[in-house]
Amino acid sequence: MPTRPSIKSIATTAILAILLSLAGCDRGRESQSDSPENRPPIGKLKSKRETFERQASGCTEKEECASVSITREVFEQRPALNRVVLQQMIHQLQGNGEDQTSANSLEELADNFLAEAAKGHGESSARWQLTGEAKRFARRDDLLTVEINSYIYTGGAHGMPAIRWLNWDLAADEEVPLDQVIREGQENDFWGEARGAHRRWLDEQPGTNREFRETWPFRRSNNFRFDDQGLVLLYNVYALGPYVLGPVELTIPWKDLRGIVHEQYLPEEQ
Template identity: 85%
Template sequence: MPTIFPVKSAATIAILGILLSLAGCDREREPQSASPEDRPPVGKLKSKRETFERQASGCPEEECASVSITREVFEQRPALNRAVLQQLIRQLQGNGEDQTSANSLEEVADIFLAEAAQGHVGSSARWQLTGEAKRLARRDDLLTVEINSYLYTGGAHGMPATHWLNWDLAADEEVPLSETIRKGQEKDFWGEARAAHRRWLDTQPGTDREFRETWPFRRSNDFRFDDQGLVLLYNVYALGPYVLGPVELTIPWKDLRGIVHEQYLPEKQ
């Protein structure tokens, strides 16, 4: 009947209008969502190297205090780049120890060169501050960035320092050592680390009882995974005198079963 068709059409049009309105609302909310799809894609990492250099003025070039910092900057990874830069800034201050008086590489250079100008009085030493941040390794979605610094203010040698920053590319966040260890397994983990330390001592000449008492085992938060297992990094003076340099202790994969989360273990070991 002719009177039925207009009623049906009106209802249909009303329903379609509601659906279109809801769809429009959904489209407006999409940019505000923080879904995994919004995270940077995980795949081949593209990067470029950036260099920052400063030198003291009013002195012969070969005698001037200098600052030279090179870092790898990753495309589409602003959070990672911020974390690396923040660690680099902290590390470049105070003999490699984390400091927070400067908030940029420019401020780091200003402070260092000002101190160098005062330190040069009565000294012929050429002060140097260098830094570098670069990718060291990648296992699946876990990227390890190595951050190095070196400070020389005269004397027999300078002070090097290294930090390993581990970054989950899928979650786009840093992975501290504590998050790789299963809950309740911290004691066993450090027991295995002590065993790795004893194995290292047994391979070093001159590590007698006096040495072991003077340089006891200590914990480190610097770590990375490699083909052999989990590696703990210790900077100079942590486990021995300067001449030994930095020390790496490896906990084999076979000793990590049941201690670290399965996602970090290789399929076959």
């Protein structure tokens, strides 16, 4: 006759079955939470524009009032992207972080700026201005570029503009920095191509003699985007030349990027 299993062996088998079932459920939950189905949709991006405005209290003549005006594009189902854009905008609107009174919100930013404007009212007759705008600039497949503009005027001959290109991988739902685009071990070659783009730009500018080139040497920038011609590096005012030149863009052609940047960012060879 076959031997009946003992009560102890039956209990042990049951416990093992329960544990295996729970482990399977945990794996299922993990794979479900990481699955592409739970990520934001990649198709058409829906958004709305939000505007935040403040002006100095007690000021009756609007044209003479210190003011804050910020407009940003807010994307539906993209909280991580919206958070990073807002953080970058706040950073820029404080003079790229040079202000020691760092704000954590637009409201705090406006309060700090208008308080400083009130202190400086007697030093300058011109009204202080703080403006910013964030909007989608370009999209190549899953790579979205958001342009963040800022302008700070606190008296004097002119204000300080700044532009930041924020690149966002819509599939991974995360920012794409320049060092992630460049292949490992190709950094020196990349910056060599960037120097070549800088030399070409200098050759096209009138008045860029030897003195100019020594005064405004090449420097690196992690501010970039892709366009139909290649990878574009952006330099804000005073980076590669005097204020009058405005922002400078250096383009590294696609043909010079093959083998240097990851294939996923390159167009198909014609």
